[in-house]
Amino acid sequence: MRGRSQASTIPSTVLSETRVRQLLEPFGLSLPSGQVSQIITYLELLLRWNQRINLTAIRTPEECIVRHFGESLFLAQHEELRGSLVDIGSGAGFPGLALKIPFPELAVTLLEPVAKKRVFLKEAARVCGFSQVSVRPERLEEFVHREPAAPFKSATSRAVGRLERLVPQAVQCLEPGGSIFLWLTRDQGVGVTSREGVVAWGDPLPIPLSRSGVILPGKRRVDVAASNPAGAPVPDRRLYRP
Numbered sequence: 001m002r003g004r005s006q007a008s009t010i011p012s013t014v015l016s017e018t019r020v021r022q023l024l025e026p027f028g029l030s031l032p033s034g035q036v037s038q039i040i041t042y043l044e045l046l047l048r049w050n051q052r053i054n055l056t057a058i059r060t061p062e063e064c065i066v067r068h069f070g071e072s073l074f075l076a077q078h079e080e081l082r083g084s085l086v087d088i089g090s091g092a093g094f095p096g097l098a099l100k101i102p103f104p105e106l107a108v109t110l111l112e113p114v115a116k117k118r119v120f121l122k123e124a125a126r127v128c129g130f131s132q133v134s135v136r137p138e139r140l141e142e143f144v145h146r147e148p149a150a151p152f153k154s155a156t157s158r159a160v161g162r163l164e165r166l167v168p169q170a171v172q173c174l175e176p177g178g179s180i181f182l183w184l185t186r187d188q189g190v191g192v193t194s195r196e197g198v199v200a201w202g203d204p205l206p207i208p209l210s211r212s213g214v215i216l217p218g219k220r221r222v223d224v225a226a227s228n229p230a231g232a233p234v235p236d237r238r239l240y241r242p
Contacts, residue, residue, distance in 0.1 A: 014044055014061040023065040026208040027074045035101050038128045039069055042101075045124055046092060053116045055092040071207050072098040072158070075181060075215055078205055081106050083153035086173050088140050089160040093121055095183065096156055100130045107132040109152070113139050141165075144172050151175035158183035163192055171198045176222040181215055183207075189216045 017036050043064055049055055058064050072095035081103045087096020090110040100108055112118050118135050125133040136143060155170045170180055180199060193201040198221050204214035
């Protein structure tokens, strides 16, 4: 009864289209009405489910739009995603599932080991009308072991730790020249780019309205084997081109 009572306090439409557009304006996002409607549908589902399972510590609709949707979709200002994408540690679907909104033709694989969160991701994809979404239970290292020949054009990860292990494993999922995008702090980005390896890193993209958050873009080198995570030092490390 308690869960029903809390859920019933959430209005059927939590934010208007005009308000969502205002909140996304700092991120340079100008989306068609259909995509804004998908954001509102996703948001309403997220807030309702969050009453029952812990999907996000962010509780207000406005902050969800800024912190989750705005920060995830900000990548669309800098990259045109095509083909297939693997999202590592998807949680409530940010950034991987949210990126289906500006890139509806993107084939997305979401890696999420928590069963309740996987159920939410599948329901969010269904309710929002997203196609080509696969929700997998494996952690990254398990996925790489089971799908060693499944190259993706891009990989994303947001606020996931142990980057020294995540990056070389994520690169194994990428085709040569494939892109990786990490949502992290500026200090974390310095630590990642200081290590030579299989990724040519680009300049971090400062996230609007965030004190230290950035999106760190990189590309899998074609001159270093992904099976050698350490990689030999290679000249001209910053070979990334947006």
